[in-house]
Amino acid sequence: MEPSENTNKKPIAALLRQYPRGHVIAAGSLVLGLSLLLAFSSSEGTSSSRQSQPIALKLPDTGQVLELEPASLEAQPPFEAAENSPQPQAPEPEPEPQTLTYTTFTVKSGDSLSVLFKRAGLSDRDLYELIDQAPEARALRRIMPGNEITFGLTPEGELEELVYQRDQLRSLRFARQDDAFASEELERTPDVQIAYRRATIDSSLFLAGQRAGMTDNLTMELAGIFGWDIDFILDIRRGDTFSVLFEEHFLDGEKIGNGPILAAEFTNRGKTFRAVRYVSAEGDANYFTPEGRSMRRAFLRTPVEFTRISSPFNPNRRHPVLNTIRAHKGTDYAAPRGTPVKASGDGRIKLAGRKGGYGNTVIIQHGQTYETLYAHLNAFHRNIRSGVRVKQGQIIGYVGSTGLATGPHLHYEFYVNGSVRNPVTVELPQAESVPSSELARFKSQVQPIMAELEQYHRETQLASVGNELRVN
Ligand SMILES: [Zn+2]
Known part of the structure; x- marks a missing residue:
């Protein structure tokens, strides 16, 4: 996600001040943090008025709390002072934030936005007002069963805040700001853990993967990495082994999915192939041998799935x-x-x-x-x-x-x-290696990963030797 221009202009302070269900602000994504900094540095010299509260951002990974103080506050916007009242020396104290009542609805099949608004005690007029004032609210038209929408209502029953939870990580929030709704996209960062699996093929690659506790997707990803060197239909033999180091993603202690494979090893008919993931200086992720040669060819053998x-x-x-x-x-x-x-x-x-x-x-x-x-x-x-x-x-x-x-x-x-x-037989060149100018960066990034793979490898080998000793 790139910080968009819009993000920089949103009154984030207001949005962060309250969060439904008592959550700590999970705006841990560095991107958002960065966009906040950008927002404040770019506010110098402009004439927008901002909230005066310091903003606390809690980074979920470290628990570190980041406090941001707006650099400078503009003068109060001009207003009609009541006659005879002295000019205030200091800005008026902010009105106490209203206590909102939050209710969360889970979108069910057949639900429309209009239905959800009614369920929350709101009217179509409220819905149109929101969509009219916040162009980002058009995203609400793509609600899917299972999505959650939280309404924050004033004691008078007026819509003050709405949070649309797009998925486990991303939510879109609208908060009334003066006479309009401001929107903000929030992204949570999952906790990342490194996982290791190792398997020996008995009958099929997928069965071996399943026995080792891998999802079929993960096995497919593994096959994709080595697919340029190993034909997974013709070359696989009983006794082939593989091991894989990959990311597991957690949110609030619950696993929400797998991240990318970081490193993998595949021994096919006695020949061992190793691959490691490297993110280039330009941000492209690819798999290379530990020496920095690409795992893939510069060309696909066949550009279509054919019969x-x-x-x-x-x-x-x-x-x-x-x-x-x-x-x-x-x-x-x-x-x-x-x-x-x-x-x-x-x-x-x-x-x-x-x-x-x-x-x-x-x-x-x-x-x-x-x-x-x-x-x-x-x-x-x-x-x-x-x-x-x-x-x-x-x-x-x-x-x-x-x-x-x-x-x-x-x-x-x-x-x-x-x-x-002949496209079927022509020798396909290897895709580009890590450029020599980037080799030092490559080494420092992948060496610890390969060392970790080796470490797991040794541990499981020791464990299996131990098991055999115990059995015999
Ligand atoms: Zn032809």
């Missing part, structure tokens, strides 16, 4: 529609119409348009050496047009049969230095 190869690469083929000998310069992957087609590598779109018998075609230029071509597309992805940069795996279009094609399929061509190659 079969309907026509292989063949320089001397009789064309099925033209019935003449004409090289088949690519591989045809049969797939249902509409199947997403992915960019096989990072690059720049050279063409996204009609190209004779190829029909709707995308050509991607990958650096100086490589080019890939995707033909007969039913449609292009809406973000795809000439000149646009794409990432490996990004959807560029959808399988179709435009141009000269007998049925829906992707015709895929692969060029190296201008000459066409």
Whole structure:
């Protein structure tokens, strides 16, 4: 989340002053903290009036309380002073904050905002007022069953505050501020713990993962990391082992999900592969060997999930529609119409348009050496047009049969230095290693992680040796 301009302008003090259900302000995200600082530093020299209370931010990780004092307070806004009353020396004391009554509703299937407002004792007029005054309230139209909405009402029954809990971590809050509603997005930071699992494959990768207490998603992620070196359908053998170090996320002591895999090791038919996650200086997360070589190739072998190869690469083929000998310069992957087609590598779109018998075609230029071509597309992805940069795996279009094609399929061509190659057999270059300028940063980031993986590894080995000794 980036601090948006809006965030900086919100009267955060008012929003933080009260929190329903007596929670400590969980605005622990550093991003919000940062945006607060930005808000105050940018307030110098501007003429907005602000609350005078210091703002306490409790960081959930450390329990540290951060107090922020607004740097300077503007003069009181001009107001009609009652006649004869002396000019006040100091700003009037703030009126006591009203005591609000908070009620939380869980959205049920079939609930609309209007229904929820009625349940809270409010009218459609209140709802329109909120949506009219706070553009962010449009997000409320996407409420889903299970979401929670908290209403804070004055003793007179007027809406003063509304909190929409989008998910376990993010909430959107609206608070009446003068004559309008101000909004604020709050994000909680989960507590992160490192977890370790190790398994030996007996029959299948997924069963081994499940036995080790891994979710199928986590196992899939693991397979994705090593999928460039190991064919998980053909290469897996009984006795293969793997271990994985990953993040587990907790909120108020309850597990809410897994974070990324931090490091993993896979031994396939006696050969061991190691991977570690590294977040580059630019913020991109990727997996590398502990030496800094990329775990992935610069190109996907196949840019589409296909049912079969309907026509292989063949320089001397009789064309099925033209019935003449004409090289088949690519591989045809049969797939249902509409199947997403992915960019096989990072690059720049050279063409996204009609190209004779190829029909709707995308050509991607990958650096100086490589080019890939995707033909007969039913449609292009809406973000795809000439000149646009794409990432490996990004959807560029959808399988179709435009141009000269007998049925829906992707015709895929692969060029190296201008000459066409068989996409199925061409040697795919490794994706870029960690640049040498970043190697020191890489080492300092990944060495402790690899050491931790090793440590767990030794401990479990010792434990299993101990078990065997006990059994025998
Ligand atoms: Zn073809």
